[in-house]
Amino acid sequence: xxxxxxxxxxxxxxxxxxxxxxxxxxxxxxxxxxxxxxxxxxxxxxxxxxxxxxxxxxxxxxxxxxxxxxxxxxxxxxxxxxxxxxxxxxxxxxxxxxxxxxxxxxxxxxxxxxxxxxxxxxxxxxxxxxxxxxxxxxxxxxxxxxxxxxxxxxxxxxxxxxxxxxxxxxxxxxxxxxxxxxxxxxxxxxxxxxxxxxxxxxxxxxxxxxxxxxxxxxxxxxxxxxxxxxxxxxxxxxxxxxxxxxxxxxxxxxxxxxxxxxxx
Numbered sequence: 001x002x003x004x005x006x007x008x009x010x011x012x013x014x015x016x017x018x019x020x021x022x023x024x025x026x027x028x029x030x031x032x033x034x035x036x037x038x039x040x041x042x043x044x045x046x047x048x049x050x051x052x053x054x055x056x057x058x059x060x061x062x063x064x065x066x067x068x069x070x071x072x073x074x075x076x077x078x079x080x081x082x083x084x085x086x087x088x089x090x091x092x093x094x095x096x097x098x099x100x101x102x103x104x105x106x107x108x109x110x111x112x113x114x115x116x117x118x119x120x121x122x123x124x125x126x127x128x129x130x131x132x133x134x135x136x137x138x139x140x141x142x143x144x145x146x147x148x149x150x151x152x153x154x155x156x157x158x159x160x161x162x163x164x165x166x167x168x169x170x171x172x173x174x175x176x177x178x179x180x181x182x183x184x185x186x187x188x189x190x191x192x193x194x195x196x197x198x199x200x201x202x203x204x205x206x207x208x209x210x211x212x213x214x215x216x217x218x219x220x221x222x223x224x225x226x227x228x229x230x231x232x233x234x235x236x237x238x239x240x241x242x243x244x245x246x247x248x249x250x251x252x253x254x255x256x257x258x259x260x261x262x263x264x
Contacts, residue, residue, distance in 0.1 A: 003034055004033055005034070006033060008028060008029050010160075011245065012025070013245075015243050016259075017264045018264075025259070028159070029245075030043070030155065034076075036080075036103075037080075039069075040174075042073065042151075043151040043175070043178070044143025044152060045074065045077055045143055047150050048137070048147045049081065050147075051137065052137035055137055057137035058134075059083060059133050059134075059135060059137070060074055060137055061088070061136050061137070061139070062087060063088035063090070063122075064087065064142070065091070066091060066094065066100065066101055067100050067226075068087075068089075071087045071101075074109070074139060075087065075103065075108065076107050078107070084110075085104075085107070085110070087110070089111055089112065090114070090119040091114075091115070091119070092115060093113040143172075144172040144173075145174075150178065152178025152179055153181050155175070156183055157182060165186065166187070167190075168189075169251035170192040170194075171194070171225075173201070173208070176216075180213075188211075189215050189216075189217065193226075193254060194225055195223060196218050220254040220257055225250070228249045231257075232253055232254065235260075236253045
């Protein structure tokens with residue numbers, strides 16, 4: 001795959017609270033997979049796109065909010081791999097488009113804005129939209145399906161070190177569910193970016209209830225999705241100064257702050 005760095009590098013974090021206590025901390029650098037399709041976004045798209053090719057689809061359709069990294073990743077993937085793309089955007093069209101929407105448009109994505117109520121009722125069933133497009137394949141919000149989970153399994157299969165715990169940021173829960181398949185017997189900790197469990201899907205919560213080695217915490221959500229604080233911002237700056245790795249405040253910054261507290 002052109003420009004894709006796979007397997008993604010594994011970097012040891014040398015500056016952390018347990019460095020003098022024989023605790024070793026590593027970060028799987030999925031942020032380096034691709035400049036526009038990084039992190040778990042490519043993991044969750046990989047097999048969905050393979051399925052689209054198998055079906056002979058020429059168009060990828062997905063959905064998300066005005067700042068959705070998933071929308072951006074699908075747009076970039078389609079542009080790179082020769083698919084037309086359509087994005088269903090939650091909410092009426094704003095007067096000023098977000099940088100994410102501008103990026104999607106620049107990568108050839110057709111954007112369709114629908115009301116929040118209609119969007120939420122439609123959920124992952126985009127059948128009414130698909131009827132307007134021939135040879136289209138729908139990828140659920142955030143790549144949240146079996147194919148998305150299959151791609152996330154490969155994060156763990158690429159690891160060549162022994163570990164006792166593995167931590168992951170959580171939005172839809174797709175990555176957590178995927179890597180759990182290959183981490184039986186290990187402690188798996190999910191740091192949710194959402195305010196509380198009521199914001200997760202019933203299917204994810206049911207799955208979580210059936211797991212014995214998985215813990216989900218909302219202690220570092222800072223009040224909800226994309227919320228921040230001075231403490232988090234200071235942590236991100238200090239982490240960059242010490243480890244030269246850029247975190248962001250929605251997912252990875254909160255997770256690493258939680259990991260550091262756990263180590264302490």
